[in-house]
Amino acid sequence: MSNEVASFSPASLAAVLDQSVDCVKIIGLLGEVRYMNANGMCAMEIDDFSTVAGQQWADFWPEETQSVIRASYSEAELGKPVRFRAFCPTQKGTARWWDVTVSAVKNDLGEHAGYLAVSRDATENQTSRDALDIATSELRHRLKNTYTMIASLLMGFARGNPHHSEFAEQMTERLVGLSRAQVLFAETDTPCDLNDLVSALVEPFSNEHCGVEIERLPACTIDKGRADAIALVIGELTVNSSKHGAIKYGGSVKICGEADDRSLSIFWAEHSFAPVVEHVRDGGQGLALIGRIMRARSGTIDTAWRDDGLDVTLTFAL
Incomplete structure (x- = not known):
């Protein structure tokens, strides 16, 4: 929907906005509710718009979320849509979570005139x-x-x-x-230090016959989703090495990584004293599983086999 809005009249907007299944609101410059579509009133269990018209939209929300609402106005005014998820009960007290987007709107003169707030029941x-x-x-x-x-x-x-x-x-x-x-995964959304994560995962497997060496890793924190993916992939690689590769038969495992503004890459290089006999075992699902895990986290995995081991590259877009 265009951010160019000729007026805040509900009559001029209703034909379009009432088609949305989301709760669509026009918020004035002072944060007051100027308009709400019919489906939005239904989702919020509001029987009469006059009971909320002109009230502060932030006041509809629990106290801990009100500052987020108010902060979204200044960010949206800069031209950047603001998105967040938060809890807010309906007017009748039904517990609901919402995915919210706040964008600035302009009048027919191109002047900043308020905000478009769209809330989807999550x-x-x-x-x-x-x-x-x-x-x-x-x-x-x-x-x-x-x-x-x-x-x-x-x-x-x-x-x-x-x-x-x-x-x-x-x-x-x-x-x-x-x-x-x-x-490291005790808290649902707590960022995780990459060095701490990889060290905790591989150090227990290092032994006198096969050192598991972390050569260098970028100093960065990663979100739980990527941390889970890294843990599952490296966990699978260490288990496979313990059963079929260098950690069992002797050799070396080296891990390093690099990061820039666009991506994070982690490299696993394994050299085993025992030759690689096969790349895929009957009934083995490990490599297919870690491929699916990486795709689910918007990442890629590349595996290159050698006679004495394999090189694996994990890449995540940032």
């Missing part, structure tokens, strides 16, 4: 995401407990046997390292 999506986050947190908690339990069992079985004790201590250190990696 309750179902948010509820599903919350349920997934809860389930994921529970799985991580159980996984940490499993690491602890296995470490305790190993130490218990090895007690009194020096040879077994040395092995148990090494395995316990690796399990503790894997458990530490889970802590």
